[in-house]
Amino acid sequence: MSEKDTGxxxxxxxxxxxxxxxxAEIVDEEVPFPDGKLIVSRTNTKGIITHVNQxxxxxxxxxxxxxxxxxxxxxxxxxxxAVAFKGLWDTIEGGEKWQGYVKNLRKDGRYYWVKAxxxxxxxxxxxxxxxxxxxxxxxxxIAESEALYVTLK
Amino acid sequence: xxxxxxxxxxxAPDHMSGWFYxxxxxxxxxxTDIHLELFDSFDEQREQIRAGxxxxxxxxxxxxxxxxxxxxxxxxxxxxxxxxxxxxxxxxNSSVESVEDLMAGSRxxxxxxxxxHTIGMIMLExxxxxxxxxxxxxxxxxxxxxxxxxxxxxxxGFFLKQGFDELSDLIKGQMRVLVSSQxxxxxxxxxxxxxxxxxxxDLSRMLVDMHTDEKGAGVLESxxxxxxEAMSVEQTEFMxxxxxTLTI
Numbered sequence: 560m561s562e563k564d565t566g567x568x569x570x571x572x573x574x575x576x577x578x579x580x581x582x583a584e585i586v587d588e589e590v591p592f593p594d595g596k597l598i599v600s601r602t603n604t605k606g607i608i609t610h611v612n613q614x615x616x617x618x619x620x621x622x623x624x625x626x627x628x629x630x631x632x633x634x635x636x637x638x639x640x641a642v643a644f645k646g647l648w649d650t651i652e653g654g655e656k657w658q659g660y661v662k663n664l665r666k667d668g669r670y671y672w673v674k675a676x677x678x679x680x681x682x683x684x685x686x687x688x689x690x691x692x693x694x695x696x697x698x699x700x701i702a703e704s705e706a707l708y709v710t711l712k
Numbered sequence: 713x714x715x716x717x718x719x720x721x722x723x724a725p726d727h728m729s730g731w732f733y734x735x736x737x738x739x740x741x742x743x744t745d746i747h748l749e750l751f752d753s754f755d756e757q758r759e760q761i762r763a764g765x766x767x768x769x770x771x772x773x774x775x776x777x778x779x780x781x782x783x784x785x786x787x788x789x790x791x792x793x794x795x796x797x798x799x800x801x802x803x804x805n806s807s808v809e810s811v812e813d814l815m816a817g818s819r820x821x822x823x824x825x826x827x828x829h830t831i832g833m834i835m836l837e838x839x840x841x842x843x844x845x846x847x848x849x850x851x852x853x854x855x856x857x858x859x860x861x862x863x864x865x866x867x868x869g870f871f872l873k874q875g876f877d878e879l880s881d882l883i884k885g886q887m888r889v890l891v892s893s894q895x896x897x898x899x900x901x902x903x904x905x906x907x908x909x910x911x912x913x914d915l916s917r918m919l920v921d922m923h924t925d926e927k928g929a930g931v932l933e934s935x936x937x938x939x940x941e942a943m944s945v946e947q948t949e950f951m952x953x954x955x956x957t958l959t960i
Contacts, residue, residue: 656956690950
């Protein structure tokens, strides 16, 4: 848990890139990334989740059934600037790997930080989707990212 | 000309004879000559792979990536129930209680095993440690990594989890595990090179049924395996994608 967490609860409107939106309950309380684990998911080319591992289910607080078929932006935290995700999509749609630090939103409104790597899945020369693997970030990288993302909002 | 078979150099020394029994079993059941060549180092083995001199290999997941994507190998089977996990270990009397307590300048004892090293380095990232701010020394075996820790020549060491678990209780008791990976989807696999792929289906059938035959089951036991599982192209590609994310 971050020392800056207040535990406060607020409701916030989250607007997605595709024009959809939802009101989410946001709780200012961090859930620590589990030591030694990787959070793994795969999506199709549109960002729809096709595979999640157990660590993903545990950390997101959603059930596997709720996640499969959902858009990956179900995890998007309102503190994340839209420009960060634009950079991600521009990179992976260009066939390149993307790596960055992301604050994710859990179903219960709490959050967790990850160091995320996303790579395009190419089969027989054709892009079929993306694999995303998240690992535990250092506190210093989280602090740097928090400071940067505030300026990009 | 016999086909050439090799095994990733990170196999447990106790199972070396098992791989020779397996080679004999393969030759009898496939009805073809196969020569088993074991290498002391990963680099030496990779040279032979790149020179196109290997037809069948029990590969670690890191090398599997290169073999499949660059050399046209196909995964035929994986050992059931075994996964490659790494542990980060300190001497029992170390003041370090968690990975985050490790400081820049720490001395790391590691091996040339690419998976264990890669996963180990990822587990040091929460402490802001990478190859630029630690000093690392590579040892030939996990026993030597343990010795370096016990002699005070290293502050932290990486082990294949299975390799650590197989150390004697006396040695293990003088060390402490800081963190253990729980990745679950990274494992060794038996890969078939282009020259042997016309026997792929025969090989796949034989391996999947191997444990049901008395002789086959005995050979598997001597290799420290319970049975083989068939591996699909997509399972292989998924594992390689995952390894790719860990190497940047």
